[in-house]
Amino acid sequence: MKRKDPATKNQKYLAVFLAVTMFLSAFLIYFTATDSKTDNDNTPNSGADGELITVPFSQVPGKHVQHQFNSIADGLNMSPEGVTNAVYVDLQKTRGTPLEYVFGNEQTMNTSFSYGADVTKRYGASYGNESGFELHQIPEQEIDMPLNTQAMPYEGYQILDRTNGTYNIWNVVGSPSIIGPIQSVVSVIGVLEGNETSTTEYNQVLSQADLEGSIYQEVVKRTNSSEEISAEQYYRDLKKLDDGSYMQTSIYLNPDPEINEKISAYQANSSERGVTYNVTISENITKLVISSDFESIYNESNLLSI
Template identity: 80%
Template structure:
């Protein structure tokens, strides 16, 4: 019975992460819902078997940008990001988070790449649009044999569905996928013709994302209910098998600091270590314990 209770609690804890990151899996749905039906768009796919193309055979420029954290993803993101998530699938394997985020193989299937994806970043915008970045170490991709290509700033933007839906790829490290307008905006940043978002710089200056399984930033909007102007969270698995979760709040509501102070007072009784720091209008909380205890503590704190 105890084992069953533990599994149930783990599932509830995973639900917290799942609720915060639903937009990642929703991107592909958004792309398919915004297919371009103009008369000048070629007909949908012909049903031909896809072919595998090495990145080296794709003409033009390719993406070359560091991609080891959410910070790197934001460096490639146009302004207006309402929330963003970064996941390292090399670190989700054999952890409870694999049930939420999947792994390198499930990403391969989800996006029909024909190659494993080791890292994933997704940025969401208030107009219900978004894009993703994917690390594909095998440097090859599956695509329709007669894939349409849209040249832009020396890059070859590849039509993933040949006019059926507004889903386009640019290969490289990492690869870009999203609606063509957003993909072009990312290229503009890479080429220095536009600037990336900087609105999360203050909160990220207090973060240490290296080694994280998962990282998230979100800001308060009319549709998001968070107890701060901005919020950052990451999760890491330590060498001894325990976990540490970092939460950073920019301009937190009073109840945030009140809850942290109250539960920190007797946290050792629950087997959870607290480390709390404040700097001007930023509160940073790091809690460490086993996975189940982190769930319990997060539930108490309602974060």
């Protein structure tokens, strides 16, 4: 039976969320570091150096993205095949929760991406070749762009260069907006136009999830670079309930034996720790739902370390 080393077993619960944040933030770093056309060592924000102007989406000619964007499933439906991990965060729901310190809120994204407008929902997809892209919901339907922004027409869309050739960071406006390296943005448009196939490999775990109302959702699959994952795939989300408590759902596809063993062991006396367990095991899927206050879920996840 596969065992994790002590360092893995002692991971803190919020390390999951911090890892997600690092994953999301890595896109901005990747965008600004990829295909740089300058020797300047100072990495700017996603907005270009120099004057910015506010561009209403209505003034951008051509097609705009129009796609449902209420869960990680919607993001995956816009993602080309091959996603190794993806994260969806509803930044409207982080406010006033411990996760606001991890993910930030609507204004945090405004600052990080130099949009000049709030971002209420965020999705990021990563691929094994270290590429990726993000989707951002911007209700104000306008963003700051460099003066004399360059645009590349593609399939009727205008792909906007956020740094006018300095870095490989491009936007397509709409609901949601796309941001990423040009190759990734083109592939997402390919999915929207039916020229490329979207990711469907997580459909089995997603079919077992209640996708409505989550603060955060994540899917991950085991790859050569993520062998520490104790299942072929997993889905995880976190919700804040009406009474102020929290509920975390974890769904594992083809889990290692230790997952079910740990769940069974800690479920036996979970009431002593003030945690409610709801476990469903069917064929090759294990679904674990734990409910309690945030700190207790933190501690329980630390005990499970899966």
